[in-house]
Amino acid sequence: MSAIGCAPRSGGVPGRPAHCRAAPSAVLLPPRRTRRRQLHMQINAAAVSAAGWQGQGQQPQQQKKEKESMGARILAGVLNLSSAPYSSYIPEPKTFLHHASAEAKQLWTVGVLLVMARASPPVRLAIAALLLAATVAALPARLWRSQLARLGGLCAVLFFFTIIGAEGVPPVLSDRSLPAAAAAAAAGSAGGAAAAAAGELPASMAQLGGPPYRYVVFHFWFITITKRSLNLALALTGLTFAALQSASLCLVTTPPEAMARAVGRALSPLGLLGLPVRELVLTTLLALRFMATAFEEARNLCLGLASRGINWRQQGLRGTVAICVGIASKLFSNLMARCDNIAVAMSARGFQGPTRHELRAASPPVPAHQRVQRLAADAGVLLMLAALAAAAYLVV
Amino acid sequence: MAQACTATAASAQRQPQRRRGISKKVLDRASLEVPRGSFHMLLGANGCGKSTLLRVLAGLFQPDVGQVHVDAPCGFVFQNPDHQVVMPTVAADVAFGLGRYQLAPAAVHAVVQHSLAQVRLAEYAERPTSSLSGGQKQRVAIAGALAECPQVLLLDELTTFLDYEDQENVLQCVRRIVDSSRRQQAQQVQQQAAAGAAGAGAAAATAGGQQVAHAAAEEAGVTALWVTHRLEELEYADSVSYMDGGRIAFSGSPAEMKAYMRRLGAPV
């Protein structure tokens, strides 16, 4: 059978140097069941210590310590996240949105944003309701509940602060009242005329027979809510909700490859002007794939930090900043090393650059009845968009 | 028997930092021959040059001296599947290596389905790769290598990051691939021999059949070269080599290797 070249068989003879004899036994590892359990325990302990384990011995001091150890709290927050916080594709269960093509869904996302930006408040509410309904219909319950809870929280905070902040805060930069001297002069000369005019003018629009109108909707102490702030808050919240939720719906119901190909097709006219479209598409895909890896790398570094049980209060601000900078540079170099490995693996798989590499779909060739289904889904999505646009135009 | 991959007297210098001009001799007169259609394991201590030898075989490094012959095409699976699985969805990743060939979509789909079925992940085609376990990801990486219908599979410590169950799964998966390719080969040989016998006269037929059989054996099925640290994986192998200090110190059957290790003082 196989011939062994010049490699010496004398290696097997018992009279070998001691270090050679020791080598193989050092290599041999037992089955890793026990190791894994140890590692698991270590991770648990690390997470606990990050969440303020150090203070548990001394009850009275615990609260104070927790308040001060900002670093530990941030660490615990990062460690508690289980995966990268972005929506990834969910193949099952297949819904009406899964059947629509990526192009239609992208068009829908852009269209919804445009309509949302231009529409009146009732239409905005209608769009938000439509998005809500689509989310509930398209996603499994465990997903839309958490997703909507998070997004709802964000929107509520935005709405609250805009509605209070838009009018409630008095303008401090420019004073709109006349300077004292000018005011006195104006009062002296035109005082009589102004008083006469005030007597003739009606007190409100209602007396003239116009529809009732109140600019200030609500006023209490320093909180003033006006029509303007209400409108602004609705617009801001609506845009945020529409942007995040429609994009997330798209990502959840479309495979990333189909998404990237659709973007590539949309950008292909720009390719004639010299834009590297294929590079862009590949970069997008790699970014989608390795977002989770980068997140995991960061999480591992935090885990390492947490398991050391650093006393953040002792470090002070300078120490904390120094640790953070060190971790950041470590993260960067780790990610660079990973990039290197990924590049080697890609070239081992026959990758010779984006221009000479066709990204394969690997989705089955679509049978006739599914093509009809896809067309119907596309038409449905686009019709809905058209209806929204018409509503925005009509309902002013 | 014919050899699927041979590397003779390869001496590869590794250059960690080219700018500083430091180079290190990693392989030193390493000589390895692996029979076609076998599951061959390569054992050795940390840093003895196993990965480097594999990369030389895959053509990722050029040896300074020596000859390398590996049947083409040859697939490489790395230690960390996180680096090799590059697309966001399983099926698209398996199809990634096919990007350099001109293929119809239906053909790509068929190949992807077949490779995924070989690693028993057929129903995972549409799953995001980030939602897979370590062993599943490793099997996706193997499917990606299988999609190109390789003659040789170079597998670098696939089980490092895996727990005991995943380790068994991946090992059995590779064993199955080698076995099934061997079985297919045997069937083809029989069919061709039968066809030859039916077509020609009795005396000519036996000679012709033998010739066909010989030709088919020349292009026997998939050869797997598996690098590992773990002795308990030896039971899956057809043959084993032990590497030490950049050269192949011993080659033989798993039983012979165990005897050799015992002589070296390892608790086998």
Ligand SMILES: Nc1ncnc2c1ncn2[C@@H]1O[C@H](COP(=O)(O)OP(=O)(O)OP(=O)(O)O)[C@@H](O)[C@H]1O
């Ligand atoms: N990127 C690198 N730069 C410099 N030296 C390297 C690099 N990679 C490996 N080496 C050196 O080359 C030698 C052989 O490395 P190799 O990766 O082939 O070992 P190995 O047998 O695969 O070890 P392991 O079992 O740990 O994977 C080692 O001594 C190592 O120090």
Ligand SMILES: [Mg+2]
């Ligand atoms: Mg190695």
